[in-house]
Amino acid sequence: MTAAAAPSELPDTSSEVPTRPNRKALMIKTVLCVVGAVVLIQMPLLMDRSTTQRLTQVLAIAVAVLGLNLLTGFNGQISVGHSAFMGIGAYATAIMMARHESPFILTMMVAMVVAFAVGVVVGLPALRIRGVYLALVTLALAAMFPQLVVRFSGLTGGSTGITLEDTQQVTTPQPVNDLFKSLTGSRLLDNQYRYYLALVVAVVCFVLVRNLVKSRVGRALIAIRDNETPAEVLGVNVGAYKVATFGVSAMLAAIGGSLFVMNADQAVPSEFGIQVSIELLTAVVVGGVATFVGPAVGALALVYVSDLFPKEHPEYAPVLFGLTLIVxxxxxxxxxxxxxKQGWARLVRSRSA
Amino acid sequence: MLWVENLTGGYGPVQVVQGLSFEVAAGEVVVILGANGSGKTTTLRTISGMIHGRGTVTFDGTSLLGKRPDQIVRMGIAHVPQGRGTITDLTVEENLRLGAYVRADREVEEDIEQWCAVFPRLGERRDQPAGSMSGGEQQMLAIARALMSKPKLLLLDEPSLGLAPLVTREVFEKLESINRETGAAVLVVEQNAGLALGISSRGYVLETGQIVAQGSSEELSTDEAVRQAYLGY
Amino acid sequence: MMVTALLAEEVSALTNFLQYTFLGLQKGAVYATIALALVIIFRVSGILNFAQGEMATFSTFITWAIWGDGRVPIWAALALSLVVSFALGASIERLVIRPVSKKAAGNPLPIVIATIGLYLAFSALAPAIWGTDAKRFPTLFGEGSLSLAGASISYQTLGTLAVLAVVVGLLFVLFQKTKIGLAMRGVASNAESASLVGVSVGSVLMLGWALSSAMGCMAGALTANVGLNGALMIAPLIYAFAAATLGGFDSPAGAVVGGLIVGLVAEYSADYLAEVPFTTITFIGEQLRIFPAFLLILVVLLVRPQGLFGKPQVTRV
Known part of the structure; x- marks a missing residue:
């Protein structure tokens, strides 16, 4: 991933100056990518069960953050309602797997369709309403989602949520297990299988989003973010792009929600409230707005940040987290x-000097 | 009074102004002529502290570089920015009153009356939002507001921009009489060389961030290159 | 007999209506105060302060700590706490918001995240220092009430509305009659021009944050008699966002009107729409009757995207 080419709205002069795509930099990047891939693949085989589960959670959240980054980072629309889209995905999967024993992939596809539709409907006001006012509309969505779940308790299990029974959970399919056994000689554990499933879905999503952003469509999205009116003058159908981006972004959040349930074996309304929307937005910015690696880094930070703070006084952890964000x-x-990027630019500069 | 030597400044890595030197004496009207993008606005914004610059800028012997805009206003420099910068949500009178923000004396009301008399159109529209006025009226208001701070030096950024020729003429006539009556020095940057040279005693010509010519206004208006580039005959 | 029964029914309907109106106005006055605080910061700096509610909760804990269960008269404790909150707001602007804004160079997201950081820090700080149990907090205006057409209107309701009126009055005097108020309006409209006439924009922003923080302290003291804990301002903040959106984020008058409307709509819908699905909803333990209010706001925004009292945004090419 050529980080230097990623459109960033922040005037980051330090990274602009010396990054000529020289051969050495390209080589280092390739090595980093290969090492990264190897680490991602080896991780569940080296780690214990709970670590693997946590990493799967990171992947699930990363996909949702990717979706929000597409909307907020590349298209400039702030949403404080993405917890609801994540919740739609989570509940589509939980309901279908618990009540109808549907295969996971099917539930995820249903989740995508439903979330896309809801996303488009929520995105429609964005044609007229913008800025803080749009943020309020999405905030309303986030506030209401857990209430809707409680209201339809017959379908959703109310405030206690839905827990998947052992027989309903995602387990390693027999052929996959056989193949894995013939290759390595050991069983592929369920939590490991889930990790790889989430990894494949996440990688596909990341590649698709990256290609989208680098295409003509992506340039239109960025043009709309940077200045709507000239984009319109240049013949970009601003309305259609904004609404469609909302839909796609919601769809990605729903995929994240589906993966989340697949990993956690349960869906509870309190896990998809306003707090989560705020966390997703935080992850977008903490990772790096309008970058491709950012959502993954942001999700990792979100899940692991609590480990960084001293255990003796857990009540002060959010205080430290808040201060860390500010700093x-x-x-x-x-x-x-x-x-x-700043560090990288400094490194390249000092090497070439 | 204003002494600028080897001034460099601009936005981020782009240095729009490259080593300017010029001066304005007390009570004098000085013009800097330049085309679009020559660095006129950047020069003024560096003097009034809106952007950072390097080199030497002193006003009555005190260095201005590194000072905040509000500190510079208190030293006696008022800047009428490009596009006038009237505060459109405030009324005409409120704009004038805000112009006296740095003053602590009790003569603010009298001065509001005085400038409303000098610019009768402002007096007529005292309680209207500044945003409802025409471009020419807003330019008058911007100048009157700047004068409310009782400046020793008035900086004007293309006062003729977007105004009809007749209105522009009126603005410059007012400037001339204001200079005569208040004794405030005026530094005006312009593309409209004819009118600007008419009221100024000296001038500089700015091209791509550097002074390429200077002299008395008479010399400049007869200069071949200036005539071709800025006077169009 | 029939007639009297009908009459009695009508009278009790009127009594109920008045009762909900009083309650709605009381809550609405609190939402209006917080909405005003949000609007002041938004007007001078374009920042949406997500931490407004949590800062208010923290201020209320300070009031409670000074009060010390009656050791200090509550109004004296509140006065002192207002001063502390004022200073706290100013320091937050100076130490957090200004450095972040400077680095963000016009991008709103880092500032949004910084206010979220403040939100997290303040929401955890009060319970960490003083414990998570609900604290007893006095009613500022006593427990009594007046009777009006069968409905009772408590001193607390009257007092809360009076406080809102005083706050609005003081802000009016500040903005319309004082030099610094004029400077604040100047910065809100055009910060660059204001600085060119000698207004120190930094000081104006500090004052805006200080005022907002003090108003949050006031709002907290008006609501905390229900029991003071870390969640005190979570629901009111959402209502206040709704109120500011309805009124127009750049309009102080809109914040007040919006706050009262949102308070009333939420209160009426709690009763009159009790049988209609989705209209009474619970949220983090507190009744959040916000769905009808949200719906109303959405409709208003679709007709007037800038809110009821807001200025339409002008787009320039």
Missing amino acids: LMIISPGGIVGLA
Whole structure:
């Protein structure tokens, strides 16, 4: 991934100056990608069960953050309602798997269709309403989703949620297990299988989003973000693009929700409230707005941040987290990826000097 | 009074102004002529502290570089920005009153009356939002507001921009009489060389961030290159 | 007999209506106060302060700590706490918001995240220091009530409305009659021009945050008699967002009207729409009767995207 080519709305002068795509930089990047891939694949085989589950959770959240980043980072529409789309995915999967014993992939597809439709409907007001006013509309969605779940308790299990029985959970399919056994000589555990499933889905989503953003459509999205009126003058159908982006973004959030349930074996309304919307937005910025690696980094930070703080006084952890966010924004508004870019630019500069 | 030497400034890595030197004496009207993008606006914004610059800028012997805009206003420099910068949500009178923000004396009301008399159109529209006025009226308001701070030096950024020729003429006539009556020095940057040279005593010509010619206004208006580039004959 | 029964029914309907109106106005006045605080910061700086509610909760804990269960008279404790909150708001602008804004160079997202950071820090700080149990907090205006057409209107309701009126009055005097108020309006309209006439934009922003913080402190003291805990302002903040959106985020008058409307709509719908699905909903333990209010706001925004009192945004090419 050529980080330097990622459109960033932050004037990051330090990284602009010396990044000529020289051969050495390209080589280092290739090596990093290969090492990254190997680590991602080896991870569940080396780690214990709970770590693997946590990493699967990171992947699920990363896909949702990717969706929000597409909307907020590349298209400039702030949503404080993506927890609801994640919840739609989660409940589509939970309901179908618990009540109808549907295969996971099918439930995920249903989740995508439903979330896309809801996303388009929610995106429609964006044609007229923008900025803080649109944020309020999405905030309303986030506030209402858990209430809707409780209201339809017959279908959703109300506030206690839905827990998947052992027989309903996602397990390693026999052929996959056989293949794995013939290759490595050992069984592929359920949590490992789930990790790989989430990894494949996440990688596909990341590649598709990256291709989308680098295409003509992506340039139109960025043009709309940077200045709507000239984009319209240049013949971009601003309305259609904005609504469609909302739909696609909601769809990605729903995929994240489906993966989340597949990993956690349950769906509870309190896990898809306003708090989660705020966390997703935080992850977008902490990772790096309008970058491709950012959502993954942001999701990782979100899941693991609590480990960074001292265990003796857990009640102060959110205070430290809040202060960390503020300090990060003062040091690097481009998030962790922005920070890494600054470091990288410094490295390249010092090498060539 | 204003002394600028080897001034460099611009936005981010782009240095729009590259080593300017010029001066304005007390009570004097000085013009800087330049085309679009030559660095006129950047020069003024560096003096009034809106953007950072390097080099030497002193006003009555005190360095201005590194000071905030509000500190510079308190030293006696008022800047009428490009596009006038009237505060459109406030009424005409409120704009004038805000112009006196740095003053602590009790003569603010009298001065509001005085400038409303000098610019009768402002007096007529005292309680209207500034945004409801025409471009020419807003330019008058911007100048009157700047004068409310009782400046020793008035900076004007293309006052003729977007105005009809007749209105522009009126603006420059007012400037001339204001300079005569208040004794405030005026530094005006312009593309409209004819009118600007008419009221100024000296001038500079700015091209791509550097001074390429200077002299008395008479010399400049007869200069071949200036005539071709800025006077169009 | 029939007639009197009908009459009695009508009278009790009127009594009920008045009762809900009083309650709606009381809650609406609190939402209006917080909405005003949000609008002041938004007007001078274009920032949506997600931490407004949690800052208010923290201020209320400070009031409670000074009060010390009656050791200090509550109004004296509140006065002191208002001063502390004022200073707290100013310091937050200076130490957090200004450095982040400077680095963000016009991008709103880092500032949004910084206010979320403040939100997280403040929401955890009060319970961490003072414990998570609900605290007893006095009723500012006593427990009594007046009777009006069969409905009772409590001193607390009257007092809350009076406080809103005083706050609005003071803000009016500040913005319309004082030099610094004029400077604040100047910065809100055109910060660059304001700085060119000598207004220190930084000081104006600090004052805006300080005022908002103090108003949050006031709002908290008006609601905390229901029991003070860390969740005190979570629901009111959402209502206040709704109120500011309805009124128009750049309009102080809109915030007040919006707050009262949202309070009333939420209260009426709790009763009159009790049988209609989705209209009474619970949220984090607190009744959140916000669905009808949200619906109303959505309709208003579709007709007037800038809110009831807001200025339409002008797009320039």
